[in-house]
Amino acid sequence: MVIREGDTIAAVATAPGECGIGIVRISGPEAIGIADRVFRSVSGRTLKELPGRRMNYGYIFSPDDGEKIDEVLVVAMKAPHTYTREDIVEVHCHGGNVAVRKILETVLSMGARLAQPGEFTKRAFLNGRIDLSQAEAVMDIISSKSEMGLKTAVSQLEGGLSKQLDGIKDKLLYIMSRIEASIDFPEHDIEEVTRDDLIQETRSAIHMVERLLSTSSTGKIVREGLSTAIIGKPNVGKSSLLNALLRENRAIVTEIPGTTRDVIEEYVNLRGVPLKLVDTAGIRQTDDLVESIGVEKTREYLESADLVLLMLDAGRPLSEEDRIIIDIIEGKRVIVLINKTDLEIRLEIDEIKKRFQERPVIYMSLAQGTGLDVLEDTIYKMVFSDEIRTGDAVMVTRVRHVDCLKRAKKSLSDAAAAMLNKLPVDLVSIDIKAALEALGEITGDNITEEIIDRIFHDFCIGK
Template identity: 40%
Template sequence: MLTSTTSALPSDTIAAIATPQGRGAVALLRVSGPDALGVLHRIAPGIGEVRPRAQRLTALRHPESGELLDRGLVTYFAAPASYTGEDVLEIATHGGVLTPQLVLDALLAAGARAAEPGEFTRRAYLNGKLDLLQAEAVADLIDGRSRALHRAAVHQMERGLSRRVSELRDAVIGTEALIAYSIDFPEEDEPPVPPARIQASARDVIARIESLLATAPEGELLREGALTVLAGRPNSGKSSLFNALLGTERAIVTNIPGTTRDALEASVSVEGYPFRLVDTAGLRETGDVVEGIGIEVARRYLQAADLVLFCVEAGRSVDADEAAFMADIPADWLVLVRTKSDAHADALADADREMTDAVTVEVSAATGDGIAELRRALLRKAFGGILGEPGEAPLVTRERHARALRAARDEVAAFLDAMDAAVPMEFAATHLRDAVAALEGLVGAVSVDDVLDRVFGSFCVGK
């Protein structure tokens, strides 16, 4: 693992409730820092000797009043063999809202400081227990709502992406080594390492970075879900299709045009991959002020959409306005859904067959016919680049990752351009040094505090 280089390591002791508030059997509090044992003895004066990784049931008291707050189960993890790399306590109390809060108040009165969001994991990173990619994977494990993101996060926690980035860094350094070997023999007419070999090494690095970057569009969708907007004229079956895809009645369905006045959003998993479905108001000219606002909301969703399911009733041709609307949507985003197919045996009109750029699926929300095919079409459209990948394949799941990889790729490409322009090798090689820096920044080997604030600020308190 690359060593992180950041500001001075923290020297105080922090505490937080690590489980969500609410009624439950057990709550967990965490303490981390050099005075963790001292804090424990102040709230549990009768606990005696505490051995690492041995649980102790003890009375927990307020250090000032001596009031008995609860009996809790304490586990001690001695540094550096702990999550943060510091002395760590995990205190299990009875659940609920009041009891864990009273115990936390006692910990703070005993000398601990309230932890900030993500501070435990930040300390793990600062102490070399995790790299930055692994730390982000912790957040994805907590926040992830799909099996696909969970698989990617688990693999990232096991350093799958970190290893790939480290291999890329080593490859760039290997290219630098070839250059250094050539520079060491300036008196030779033919250097020991031919320029063509150095160029081939750099091109191989670029190809490997591009291969990893190719997973970025689908990888980023794993975190947020593919925004999938159902659009079409009023009464074209959008709300019925929305309910059918969800498997529950969320949208109001009537035969009165204009029933949907606002966008209705819900999350759904398709074979473990996340989608955010949005049912929108029917697109038409209207004098109704409220319906007009709903149509404007629909247009804003369409501008942000990753996928558009354009609904047209089966048994009729796509009209000119609908065709013009679909012409403005990139083919990669568009699925033409012929709805209400149960009412029309001749569902696909000739006009559809001429629309070679649009994937067309015939469905019936009433009978369920075609829904499975539509789900498969959604998977291919949104996640086609990673569907065949094994669960342990590394994925680029954040814009920060993609940005650093693009920077590294561009620097290696600039090195090749400099070689083509006959720039002296020692000057051209500065681009390779910048590529290494970009890759090291990705795993957090070289970091600045504002980057860490962005990464860990999204964590929950207690993690």
């Protein structure tokens, strides 16, 4: 274990605004010394003298004029068994902006440096307490949008993904050792039996990488949410659907066509799946400037949507507007919703069914509250394959990981092909090494400073 000697950093770890408590966090070799210069415990003892990992009651004083700044609880944690593996002090003061900011300023004036976003977690990684995928999981826990997202991130933090990668890496190291042993043979080639065995091993490694990759589309949705656009002509009930899924009256609903003029975006938790739900302005030709901008925006959202909920009105025949919309959404992942089934049916349902043969068509009446459960069920099943639904919590959630896995798979396929074609062993070993490196990038075994900086740049301050 190598602890890197860094400077001492400090930041506010709690969110701004009026609240019960605020926490200023300090980490580094001078953390306890700096805290002792501004903290007076009621017992009169310093943090250096007091036992660690206990809350100590007292006050923070201004070093300039000796004025009390706030009544606090302070905990000191000695390296190496801490979040960063350095000495850490946390000052728990009253919430709100002033006390917290004043204490941070005081700590900085004593020689600490303001931490960069994610710098505490970066130190935990650089000091070897967690690997890079676990560091990323910390951020995913903080920004998780559903229970499913939280569960996946916690499993990743516990090393779930790292363990699966270790299994693949072990296999590759075994293959490497066998190849290196055969290099010693005079003919400089792999023996027939060994070759068959190594091809088997490589294929099994490819299979393991593929299994991880197969979780990535669900993984991305679990982390970022499924971007879902409700599309339809004016007055079909789009905003009514948003409200029903949100279980609150978020969007204005009226009988006047063209009620929604802007795009409304809300997160909905659908059985653990986070939906980034977008209610749009009904698409139609219009002379109204505001509405036409809304319609333009709708088209833009449509472009980036993962899923389109196409809403049609059961009580009206298909109109020109419906047909234009049906053309626009060609090629997208679509669920067709036939709303207002409580009215007399005038929609050409057979034509719709024929047009959307492969796609789910769901009947609903938002006025009567029917069809919502079928919709929820259909979306859930779309997102989660059977395998993922029945457990197996390890999921690949980040584009960065997907990229590394794809590179590993490519190198392994090249290695297998080289062995089959009886190419020189050195070539095989180059490919296996490349695969090992690509997998190592996920956990940060061999990674450049630049990539590390880019990853931690997205973190929040104080974490």
